[in-house]
Structures are given as C-alpha cells and as structure tokens.
Amino acid sequence: MATHAPAPAHASGGGHGDHEIHQDPRPVSYWWIRAAYGTVGAILFSFLLVFLLRVGFGFEPLWDGEVYATVAGLLGGIGFLWGIGCFDFWLGWAKGDDISQEDHSFHGVTNWKQYFRINTDHKVIGVQYLAMTFFFMLWGGLMALLIRTELAAPGQQIADGQTYNGFLSMHATLMIFVFAVPVFGGLANYVLPIMLGAKDMAFPRLNALSFWFLPVAGFMFLASMFTGMFASAWTAYPPLASQGTTGQTLFALGVQFAGASSIATAINFLATIITMRAPGMTIWRMPILAWATAVTSVLAVFATPFVAGSQFLTLFDRIMGTNFFVPDQGGDVIMYQHIFWFYSHPAVYIMLLPGLGIISEVIATFARKPLFGYRAMAFSLVAIAVLGFGVWAHHMFVSGMASWLRVPMMITTIIIAVPTGVKVWSWLATLWEGKIHMKTPMLWALGFLFTFVMGGLSGVFLGVVPADIQVSDTYFVTAHLHYVLYGGSVYTVFAAVYYWFPKMTGKMYSERLGQWHFWLTFAGTQLTFLPMHWQGLQGMPRRVADYDPRFATVNAIETVGSYMLGVATIIFFYNVIVSWKSGPKAPWNPWRGKTLEWMVSSPPPLFNFDVVPQVVGGPYQYGIPDARHAVVFAPEEFGGELKEDTRYPVLVVANQTLTSQALVDEIRSRDSEGLWSFELVLPLEGGDREVAERRLATALAVLAEYGVSATGRIADGDVVEVATQAAAASHPHELVMATLPLRDSVWMKSDSVDKVRKATGVAMSHVVVPANDARAIGAAGALPLVMVVATDAVGAEALATAVRTRADAEPARFAVISPLDLPEPRWGAEAGELRRQAGEAMTATVNALVNSGVAVEGQVMDDGPADALPLAIKAYGPSRIVIAGVNGEARGLAEAAQAAAGDVPVDTVNLGATAGA
Amino acid sequence: MATTAAPTPATTGHQPEPKKHMNAALISMLLFIGSELMLFASLFTAYFFIRYGVANETWPPLKENGEPFKLPVLLTGVNTLILVASSFTLWWGEKRLAAGDNKGLIRGLWVTILMGGVFLIIQLNEYAHLGFTPQDRAFSGAFYTLTGFHGAHVLVGLIVLSLCLRRAYRHDFSHSYNTPLTAASYYWHFVDIVWVLLFILVYVI
Structure with a gap:
C-alpha cells in the first residue's frame, strides 16, 4: 500500500524541524x-x-455461564x-x-x-474508525444478504427461524451500534479539528480510547455467533432478552462498550468545538458539519446513558436474578421500552444529524453557491435534537403503554418534519441556479435528498397513531427505516467518504467506479426497499423468517435488489483500496472547497497547521468575489504571513493564446477566490523565442495589473513533456490549458490536451480561444497605452523595431497614429492615393508587430498633426506619447504633440533618414 | 495542546491579560457529570415504573413472606449528613488552597476521603442487615441497583480524591493551577447531590 506519511507542511522547504516525529519504537x-x-x-x-x-x-x-461470560467479557x-x-x-x-504533555511518540503514522x-493523532484515529466501522458494515451487510436469501422465496431456504432471528439481530446490531453511530465519529474525527483550525482533538488519548472501545464492542457482538447468536433484534426487549442465549449477555456488554465509546467521543468533540476553534471562528462561522457534530454530541452525551441503563437492568435480570422485567414480581417490561427508546430515538438522530451536516458541505461546494439559510440550518439541527428527546414513545404506540402519551408523542413526532423540511428546502434553495458539478459526492448528496425525503414522508405516516397501529411491525416500518437509515445516513457516509477521500489519502478515487457505485446502490435501494411499503400495507410482518406465498414475487425482486447493493459495495471497497494504493495524486483542494481542511495539504501535515489560521469570514461564500473564509499562515522562516494563495499553484499552459481575453478572464475568475497563485508556462518548440518572451511579458504584466500573483517562464520542448515536468515540479492544484480551436491548433491536432491530462493526472480546464481573439489586443487592453505618432516612418521596418524595443523594455499596448496632412481638396484623387498608401503602410506595420507578439492597433487620421493629435489623445487616453520621426519631420510632430499632450510625457525617437518611405 | 495548562508565573501588570479560554477539562467533566446524571435518571425511571407499577399494593411493597420492605431511614439519614458534610470539607480545602495554604488542602482532602469511606462502610453494613436481597421482588432489585451504582460512584470519587491528595502532597496545585482538583470536586459534589436525591426519593417518600 502507498505510504502516507503526513509530512510537515513544508518538509520540502528544509530546515523546518518543529514537529520531529519521534515514533514509539515498539513494533x-x-x-x-x-x-x-x-x-x-x-x-x-x-x-x-x-x-x-x-x-x-x-x-x-x-x-453459571452467564455470570462467567459477563465478568469475562x-x-x-x-x-x-x-x-x-x-x-x-x-x-x-x-x-x-x-x-510529558508534548510526548508525540504515538502521533501520526510513517x-x-x-x-x-x-495512535493519538485525530487523523489516524479517523481512518482507524472508518476502516473498523466499514469492516463491521461488511459483516452487517453479509447478514443482510443472508436475510434476503432466506426471504427470496416462501418456506425455508438457508436458515430456520431461530437462526434467521440471529441474522436479523446481528445485522441491525452491527449496523447501528458499530457502524452507523460511530462512522460519523470517524469522519468528524478526521475533518472536524481541521475545519475548526485546531491541531488535534481536545483529548487525543481519550480519543484513542474511544476508538479502541469499538473493536471490543463489535467483536463481542460477533463472538456471540459462537455462544448462540442473540436473537431478540437490536431492541432486545425483555422478556425475550432475559431468556436468550449467552449471546444475549455479550450483546448487553457490547452495547456498554459501544456506548462508552460514543459518550467519550461526544465529550471530546464538544470540548474541541467549545475551546479549540481558531481565532475568528465564531460559532456563526463554523461549517454546518461542526454544528451538526456539536448537536449530535449533546444527544450522545445525554441519551446514551439510557441505553446503558436499560442493558444493565437486562443484565442484572439475567445474571443476578433481579426482577426488573418479571411482572409477577412487580417488574415492568414496558419500562424497558421507555428507557431503551429514550436513548434509541435520539440515537436515530445521532445517526442522521452529522449526515445532514455533511450534505450541507457537499451541496454548497458542488453547487458553487453559498449555503442557503446558514442560521436556519444551524437552528433546525438544534430543533431536531431538542424535539428528538420528546418523541420516544412513538415506537411504542401498540406496546400497551399509558395511552395518554400517544397524542403528545404523535404531535411532537410530526412537528419534527418542520425543522427537517427547513433543511430540505434550504438544500433545494442552495441548488437553485447553482453551477452544479455532478461529481460522485454530489450524486450521493442528491440521491440522499431523494431517498431521505421519501423516508421522511413515510415517517410522518408512521408518526400518526392510527396509521402506526395499522402498520406496526410490518414491512412498512422496515421500508421507512431503511429509507432514512440506508438511503439517508449511509448515503451521507458515502458522500463524505468520496468527498474527503482525496484529503484523507492524498489520492483521487476513480470517478467512474464511484458513479457506478452510486447508480447501482441507488437502483438497488429502490428495488429493495420501495416494494416493502406495499408489502407492509398488505400486512406482511417484519422479523419473521417465512411469509405468505402471495408475497413471493415482490420478495424475490427485493432479494435481487439487495444483491445489487452487495455488488455495489464490492465496487466501493475495490475503488477505495485500489485508489488509495495507486490512484492519481490528489491536489490540496480538488473541489475548490472553502473550509479550512481544504487549505492544508492532502493528506494534511502532522499537526494540520504550522501556525493557527485566522478565520475572517463564513465558510460557504462560493462565487462571492474576494470573500475568504480564513487566512492560513506559515512560520517565520517561510516569510511570516503566507496567504493561502501562495500555497496553491495553478499551472497555466498556453502559447499563442496566452494574452487572450478568454484566458485572462479564466485566470481572474479563479483568482477572485483568493486561494491560488498562477504559474504560466509557455512551451516553445521551434517558434520565435522573442515573440514568446514578449507574449509572456505582456500576459504577466496584464495579470499584475489585475492584482493576480503569477510567475511565468518559457520552456523548450514538446508541450506534453513541458506540462508534465512542470506539474511534477510544482504539484499544481489545477491545470489550465488554452489552445486555438481544433482547426488552427497544432496542440489540439496532436491530441496534446488529453495527453497532458493523462500524463499529469491533475484536474484540468481547457480554454479554447478563436484565432481572431488570440490576435486581438485582448487582455492587453488593461495595460498602459503608448501612442506612437509617425507619418513617413509608417511601414518602415525601423518603426516596428522601435516599437518592439519599447515593448520589450516595458509591457504596454500600442496605438500607432499617422496624421496625414492631406492636400486640398481632401476628396481629390491625390488625397485618396495618399490615404491608400498610408493605409497599406499602416497594415504592414501592424501585422509585423502583431506577429511578433506586440499588442497594437493602428489608425490613419485625416488631419495634420496640429488638428489630429488632440483628437487622438482624447480618444486613446495614452499614458505616454512617442514621436517616431524621420529627420526634420520629427520636430514638427513633437511640437504639435507637446501642445496637445498636456500632462502626458512625450518622447521623441529619430529613426534616421533611411527609414523614410 | 496542553489541555491542563501548566502553571504560568504571574506576569507583570503591564502585559495585556491573555485571552481567557474556557477550560476544556472542566467542560468535559461537567458534560461527563451530565451523562452520569442521565444514567441515574434511567435507573430512577426504572425505580418509579416499578414503584407505580404496583398500583394496588401498599408502599413500600411486600416481600415474598408478606412483610413490607423496611429501610433504615434514620441511620441512612445520618449517613447522608456525613456525605453532605464531606462536600463542605472538600470545599473548605479548596478555599484553603486558594488562600495559598496547601496544608489546609491536604487536611480538607483527608477529612473528605475519610468521611466518604465511612459513608461506604455504613452503606455496606446497611446492606448486610437489610434482610432482603436483590432477588427479592423488583423493588429490591431497583433499590440495590440504585444504591449500588451510587456506591460505585462514591468509590470512584474516593480514588480520584486520593490521586488529588497524592498530588497535593507533591505541591502540584496552586491557586492558578488546580484543574484536576476542581474536576474531582465537581465529581464529588455530583455524587453527593445524587445521593441526596436518592435518599429523598427512595428512603424518605
């Protein structure tokens, strides 16, 4: 596998030994x-x-096996x-x-x-979390496929009823406790500290402990396969759970470990968000993901103890002989459900809210628009969390609980649709008239919107007491929960993994495989779960291994759909593993995101930032000129304040089109984001070097005029070679290549653009400039104008040489003015002939100059210098006037120019007698 | 990022005050206590379901042999006073530290730990003489679970305070650096408050 040592940000700069990694030597x-x-x-x-x-x-x-198993576990x-x-x-x-507090021997990986x-590095822990949770997701997915295989046809296929119950319990338990809940912990672990401008989490060692709780929990669940799988579903209602096999004891213990992990991580996140935000990162400048993580963490801190409590009670009933759930001893089984759902409903939001934050990041970035309703987004997260604590009994409408609880719980449940709706409409408004880029993360985000809204709607049905009583414990519930948990949360996880994959691994994933993964999953989701609504309404009960033969067809279809999901997941793992190993190198900011994690390298350096960044604005100001989220500094030895634009080179490759308006506009639109520096490379194979130099100088001068920081050079050789070498040398974030249209372009004819794209592996924009636009003054219009006044010298080589010399000395554009002192009558034949000759001469001069890379236009004027020059000066507004005279004639011109010029400096160049036409 | 800031020497008056950051460790302790409170809340929920689930019985409910469960309210009341008093002795110790008196802190911690220990011993003694076991109907299970969980928390509190005591002997704490001590005292006060609640809800009413 590839090495991904998070080198210090400026390791290549040398001499930067602040964060020497002293790795613990033990293998x-x-x-x-x-x-x-x-x-x-x-x-x-x-x-x-x-x-x-x-x-x-x-x-x-x-x-007593239970007691031994408990203590041993x-x-x-x-x-x-x-x-x-x-x-x-x-x-x-x-x-x-x-x-030592500064002992970093368990930080980072080599x-x-x-x-x-x-490991105590939040980035490593984030990756560990993701790998571990996806490992359990594979097991949970395997269980799901076993379930679907059993249900492929009526009657018994591969498992009897008890084994089937084990499959479904294991599936749900793994997916919820060790995948859906902690996977967001992993994602937030990786990106949240960087997003906040922090070097790590508040408590790195606690962070490590939180992670290692997870394998304990997960393997305890898996180990129950050897002790008799627990088979009372993930809800583990007593008295079923009080009676089950030893696996049930391991379940109760595993939940404790998973819960401890969840609480510890949540406290860590909250402490990080409260105390470790970079200067300027007010709560209203935090990315929505930070809001979502904070809200989720509050839920986890205050709700998780309830599931711990419920499992303690079950455990005590199992091993100590207490009678919490033994009715004839004064126990109460409904009590378990209340305590359990008081955690497990908020847990639904623990599995969802971070996903909502992720979707906000992805949609804003790929729609290139500021997130609509930032504050409403934040408040709706809080509202969902607060309401989420007051809806638990909607899981118990048919349980026999106190009936007066039903209506209040129904009302709060339905009210949750309001803040959720605020979010959905805000995302739609963000997409509205956005410039949508259909990259894989965005596909997942849009797929999420679709399935999540469907799941949300069936959720409103289920919240209504009469409807719920009708469809309770049917496949309608299964359909709903998979639409919101699979089509909802898991889609956001995939969106996040693709979105931050370049950041985490420093490699790009395969876009093609990513799209395959999405479309297969999307189709598979609909195929598997959509028919379940109908099945449920028809009365097919969930959690039962067999069913009425009239459901045979629809179940077979669902099984096919679930296999599609399995195949899609294999594609996903293949993509991740192979891309990580040998994918193309990722730029710092492949999506041109605004949040802080995109302002560090991919993967980020060991402590994320060399110097704490300064946050200066909101995180989603896409498309707003000059808007910036943060300024990232570099240490003193790198020149003190280093704005992020000097950190992100964009490589511009062009030759004839270098000074075209289109290319300069392209560069300027990127520059307005404030993140980039530009490196112009002009590949030269054969052509006139002087011309190339002049073009480059003009382009650089134009960019400087616009305040764009750019460097440029001419490189000899084939364009593909030159571009590849330049890309290898400067690790550009992006390549901008400009060519003439296919008809006129040598590069296009030799397919160089695609070759460069493939050879560099860097994201590329191709700008096509029509030939006439490339020849026009174009972008040079921004440069100061030098007005060259000449009469007899027009058409002479000496004039062109003089202008070239001046252009080489100082980039400018030129207007050659030729005032004609025509004989009366001006409509006469003699005057006409003079005019024609002057025009021809002017065309010759202008062509000669344009071909040598000078931005120039020419005009023949019908008046003598005394009358014409004031007009010309008014029209052109030159910054300088040059009189190019032939011998004695120059003096007269100069006098006229002097008189008309006012403040504009006037130079005189004597071209000598030989220059006369 | 040192979360427990090292003691900084007092700066001269000319320098601007460094920006006061909230202390991550204390925030975390408060959050953890919130989480712990919710754990006790779940156990109290169980207790009240069991208590009100026996609507047609008298309270306290009857044992298998027909006698009512009897809890030693007076002795436990005295025990409650001991535990509550230990919160004040800890507070006194912290006040002494704030006044620069490390010896006072050590005395305060010793008294607190001893009172906590006495509380635990009395509680264990109570268990031994209650006359019913956790297996004795749902009520006794809830009773032992609540008091047992609380006892475990007292034990953890005692361990944490002992660690603080050890550090106090090493002169680790000062009025400017006392985060671990403050966190431990938060925890100890929480243990006390939960006990007062438990005493009122389970023993008295």
Whole structure:
C-alpha cells in the first residue's frame, strides 16, 4: 500500500524541524501480543475470580455461564484495552512516571502498518474508525444478504427461524451500534479539528480510547455467533432478552462498550468545538458539519446513558436474578421500552444529524453557491435534537403503554418534519441556479435528498397513531427505516467518504467506479426497499423468517435488489483500496472547497497547521468575489504571513493564446477566490523565442495589473513533456490549458490536451480561444497605452523595431497614429492615393508587430498633426506619447504633440533618414 | 495542546491579560457529570415504573413472606449528613488552597476521603442487615441497583480524591493551577447531590 506519511507542511522547504516525529519504537506486533495476553489473561482471571467468589459465598451451582461470560467479557475487554496500550499514559501518570504533555511518540503514522496500533493523532484515529466501522458494515451487510436469501422465496431456504432471528439481530446490531453511530465519529474525527483550525482533538488519548472501545464492542457482538447468536433484534426487549442465549449477555456488554465509546467521543468533540476553534471562528462561522457534530454530541452525551441503563437492568435480570422485567414480581417490561427508546430515538438522530451536516458541505461546494439559510440550518439541527428527546414513545404506540402519551408523542413526532423540511428546502434553495458539478459526492448528496425525503414522508405516516397501529411491525416500518437509515445516513457516509477521500489519502478515487457505485446502490435501494411499503400495507410482518406465498414475487425482486447493493459495495471497497494504493495524486483542494481542511495539504501535515489560521469570514461564500473564509499562515522562516494563495499553484499552459481575453478572464475568475497563485508556462518548440518572451511579458504584466500573483517562464520542448515536468515540479492544484480551436491548433491536432491530462493526472480546464481573439489586443487592453505618432516612418521596418524595443523594455499596448496632412481638396484623387498608401503602410506595420507578439492597433487620421493629435489623445487616453520621426519631420510632430499632450510625457525617437518611405 | 495548562508565573501588570479560554477539562467533566446524571435518571425511571407499577399494593411493597420492605431511614439519614458534610470539607480545602495554604488542602482532602469511606462502610453494613436481597421482588432489585451504582460512584470519587491528595502532597496545585482538583470536586459534589436525591426519593417518600 502507498505510504502516507503526513509530512510537515513544508518538509520540502528544509530546515523546518518543529514537529520531529519521534515514533514509539515498539513494533505493531508488540502491542497485539500484549493485547492477546491481556485479553486471555483477563478472561482466565475472571473465570478464577468468579469461581473463587462462588465457592467462597457458597453459591450453587458453581457453573453459571452467564455470570462467567459477563465478568469475562467485561474484564477481557478491559484487558484488551490495556494490552493495546490505551491506559499506558494514565497508568504511568498515576505511578508518577515523568510524562510529558508534548510526548508525540504515538502521533501520526510513517507506514500503513502503524494504523493497526494505538495512535493519538485525530487523523489516524479517523481512518482507524472508518476502516473498523466499514469492516463491521461488511459483516452487517453479509447478514443482510443472508436475510434476503432466506426471504427470496416462501418456506425455508438457508436458515430456520431461530437462526434467521440471529441474522436479523446481528445485522441491525452491527449496523447501528458499530457502524452507523460511530462512522460519523470517524469522519468528524478526521475533518472536524481541521475545519475548526485546531491541531488535534481536545483529548487525543481519550480519543484513542474511544476508538479502541469499538473493536471490543463489535467483536463481542460477533463472538456471540459462537455462544448462540442473540436473537431478540437490536431492541432486545425483555422478556425475550432475559431468556436468550449467552449471546444475549455479550450483546448487553457490547452495547456498554459501544456506548462508552460514543459518550467519550461526544465529550471530546464538544470540548474541541467549545475551546479549540481558531481565532475568528465564531460559532456563526463554523461549517454546518461542526454544528451538526456539536448537536449530535449533546444527544450522545445525554441519551446514551439510557441505553446503558436499560442493558444493565437486562443484565442484572439475567445474571443476578433481579426482577426488573418479571411482572409477577412487580417488574415492568414496558419500562424497558421507555428507557431503551429514550436513548434509541435520539440515537436515530445521532445517526442522521452529522449526515445532514455533511450534505450541507457537499451541496454548497458542488453547487458553487453559498449555503442557503446558514442560521436556519444551524437552528433546525438544534430543533431536531431538542424535539428528538420528546418523541420516544412513538415506537411504542401498540406496546400497551399509558395511552395518554400517544397524542403528545404523535404531535411532537410530526412537528419534527418542520425543522427537517427547513433543511430540505434550504438544500433545494442552495441548488437553485447553482453551477452544479455532478461529481460522485454530489450524486450521493442528491440521491440522499431523494431517498431521505421519501423516508421522511413515510415517517410522518408512521408518526400518526392510527396509521402506526395499522402498520406496526410490518414491512412498512422496515421500508421507512431503511429509507432514512440506508438511503439517508449511509448515503451521507458515502458522500463524505468520496468527498474527503482525496484529503484523507492524498489520492483521487476513480470517478467512474464511484458513479457506478452510486447508480447501482441507488437502483438497488429502490428495488429493495420501495416494494416493502406495499408489502407492509398488505400486512406482511417484519422479523419473521417465512411469509405468505402471495408475497413471493415482490420478495424475490427485493432479494435481487439487495444483491445489487452487495455488488455495489464490492465496487466501493475495490475503488477505495485500489485508489488509495495507486490512484492519481490528489491536489490540496480538488473541489475548490472553502473550509479550512481544504487549505492544508492532502493528506494534511502532522499537526494540520504550522501556525493557527485566522478565520475572517463564513465558510460557504462560493462565487462571492474576494470573500475568504480564513487566512492560513506559515512560520517565520517561510516569510511570516503566507496567504493561502501562495500555497496553491495553478499551472497555466498556453502559447499563442496566452494574452487572450478568454484566458485572462479564466485566470481572474479563479483568482477572485483568493486561494491560488498562477504559474504560466509557455512551451516553445521551434517558434520565435522573442515573440514568446514578449507574449509572456505582456500576459504577466496584464495579470499584475489585475492584482493576480503569477510567475511565468518559457520552456523548450514538446508541450506534453513541458506540462508534465512542470506539474511534477510544482504539484499544481489545477491545470489550465488554452489552445486555438481544433482547426488552427497544432496542440489540439496532436491530441496534446488529453495527453497532458493523462500524463499529469491533475484536474484540468481547457480554454479554447478563436484565432481572431488570440490576435486581438485582448487582455492587453488593461495595460498602459503608448501612442506612437509617425507619418513617413509608417511601414518602415525601423518603426516596428522601435516599437518592439519599447515593448520589450516595458509591457504596454500600442496605438500607432499617422496624421496625414492631406492636400486640398481632401476628396481629390491625390488625397485618396495618399490615404491608400498610408493605409497599406499602416497594415504592414501592424501585422509585423502583431506577429511578433506586440499588442497594437493602428489608425490613419485625416488631419495634420496640429488638428489630429488632440483628437487622438482624447480618444486613446495614452499614458505616454512617442514621436517616431524621420529627420526634420520629427520636430514638427513633437511640437504639435507637446501642445496637445498636456500632462502626458512625450518622447521623441529619430529613426534616421533611411527609414523614410 | 496542553489541555491542563501548566502553571504560568504571574506576569507583570503591564502585559495585556491573555485571552481567557474556557477550560476544556472542566467542560468535559461537567458534560461527563451530565451523562452520569442521565444514567441515574434511567435507573430512577426504572425505580418509579416499578414503584407505580404496583398500583394496588401498599408502599413500600411486600416481600415474598408478606412483610413490607423496611429501610433504615434514620441511620441512612445520618449517613447522608456525613456525605453532605464531606462536600463542605472538600470545599473548605479548596478555599484553603486558594488562600495559598496547601496544608489546609491536604487536611480538607483527608477529612473528605475519610468521611466518604465511612459513608461506604455504613452503606455496606446497611446492606448486610437489610434482610432482603436483590432477588427479592423488583423493588429490591431497583433499590440495590440504585444504591449500588451510587456506591460505585462514591468509590470512584474516593480514588480520584486520593490521586488529588497524592498530588497535593507533591505541591502540584496552586491557586492558578488546580484543574484536576476542581474536576474531582465537581465529581464529588455530583455524587453527593445524587445521593441526596436518592435518599429523598427512595428512603424518605
């Protein structure tokens, strides 16, 4: 696999040794061997402990699998966490070891193997989170395919009822507790600190511990396959859950670990968002993803303890013989549902709100428009979260709970559609008249809008008590929850993975495979879940392994759809793995995003920013000239304040079209974003070097005139070679190539543009300039105008040479004026002949000059110098006047010009007698 | 980014005050306490469901053998006073530290830890003499779960305070740097407040 060492931002600059990485020398295997010892040792110890206690207290029987499994699971998990190194720092601190706050030996990675050991770098942890959660997603997906295979036809296919219940419980549990909830923790872990301008999370070591809780939870769920799979669904209602196999105990324990992970991460996010925002990053300048993460974290901190509580109670009923859920002992099973859903409904928003934030980022970036209703977006997130705490009992309309709760819960449930609607309309308004780029992340975002709105609508149906009573526990519910959780949250996860893939890996993914992934998934989603609405309304119950034969066709279709989803997922993994390994190098900012993570390299340097950035504006000001989100500084040795525009080279390759208005406009439109510097390269193969130099000088002068910072050079050689070398040398963010149309362009005829695109692997814009526009003064119109006044010298080579010399000395555009002192009558034949000759001479001069790369126009005037020059000066507004005279004639012209010029300086050039026409 | 800022020497009056940042560690402790409160809230929810789920029974409910559950309100009341008092001794210790008296802090911490220990011992003693076990109907399960969880939190609090005591002996804390101590005291006060709630809701009413 590729190396992705997050080198310091300016490693190539040399001498920048601020963040020397002193990696902990112990190899990855050390930690895993220790973890194995820790886990096995803790499990053996817990068996011994329980045995001795049972002997000591005289408990009968000595063997009670549930008790042993509980203690072994708990201590085994902690033993693993110790072995993998989560507690080393704290234990050392408690022992009084000399612990430095600046000890970064567990920060960052230097090779891919180090992703498999404990790390305190939020970027590494983010990748670890994503890899781990997607691993569990594969298992959960496998379970889903098994479910669909069993349901492909009526009767028993591959599993009996109990095994089927195990599949569906495992599917939901893995997907919810160790995929959908923590995957957003992983994404936010990676991008949130960078978005806020922070170097890391507030508590990097706690962050590492949060992550390592996850494999403990996930593998505990998976391990239950060997102890009898838990089979009471992810909701684990008692009394079913009180009775199940030992797998059910492992479920209850796994949820504790997953919940601890969730709470610790959430606290970490909140502390980071509250205390570690860069200067100028007011809460109203935070990206919406930061808002979403903050709101989600509040939900996680305050709701997750309820699921912990509910599982403790189940566990105590299972292992201690308490009677929480034994009605004839005064217990209450409805109580479990209240406590469980008081977490699990907010958990739905824990799985959704970060996705809503991601979609806001993606849509604004790919629609190239400011996010519509930024504050409404933020407030609606808060509103959803607040309301989310008051709707839990809508999961229990048919449970036999207190009936007076129904109507209030129905009302709050339906009200949630309002803030959600605010978000959906704001996204649509953002898309409205935007310049939409249909890249893969945007496809996912748009697909999300479609499926999420459908899921939201069926959600409103389900919130209504009578409708819910009708369709409770049918496939209508399954359809709804998969539309919002799969078509909703998981689509946003995919959008996010594609969106930040270049940032995380430094590589570009394959756009083609990404699009295949999306369209297959989208079709598969509709095929799998859309018919379920009908099925549910027809009364097919969910969570049952068999069904009435009249549902055979529709179930078969759904199974095909689910296989499509499986294939799409394989494409996704192939794309991610192969692109990471050998994809083209990603620029810093492939999407031209505005938020801070796009202002650091891909992948970002070890501590994200060399100097804390200064935030100066909102994060979504796309298309607003001169609007900036932040200024990123560099250290003193790199010249102090370094605006981000000097950090992002854009390579411009052009020859004949270099001074064209179209190309300069293209460059200026990018420059208005304030992020780029431009490197002009003029490949020269054969042609006239002087001409090329003149063109380059003109273009640079024009850009300087517009305040664009640009450098330029002429490079000898074939255009493909030159462009490839230049791209390799300066790692441009983007390539802009300008050519004449195919008919006139040598480059186009030899297919050079596509060759450059392929050879460099850099994103490219191709500007086509018509030949006449390329010859016109074009962009040079921005340069100061030098008015050349000549009469007899027009047409002479000496005049052209003089103008060239002047153009080389100082970039300018030129107007050659030839005042004709015509004999009376001016309509006479003699005057006409003179006029014709002067015109021809002027054309010759202008052509000679244009062909040598000088921006020039010429005019023959019908009056003597005394009358013509004031008019010409008024018309052209020259910054300088040059009198190009032949011998004695010059003096007369100069006097006339002097008189008319006013403040404009007048030079005189004597071209000598030989120049006379 | 050191989250627990190292002690900074007092600067001369001329320099502008550095921008006051909120202390990430204390914010996190407050959030954690919020989370813990919700855990107790879930257990109280269970308790009240069980309490009001037995509508046609008397309160406290009857055991298997027909006797009502009886809780030693007086002894536990005394125990409650001990725990509440320990919050004040901790507060006193912190005040002494603010006045620059490290010795006072150490005394305050010692008294607090001892009172917490006494509370735990009395509570364990109560368990031993209650006359019912967690298996004895749903009520006793809820009772033991609530008080047991609280006892575990007291134990964690004692460990945390002991670590603070150790650091106090090393003169780690001063009036300008006391984040771990403050966080520990937040936690201890939370443990007390939960107990007062628990005492009123479970023992008294």
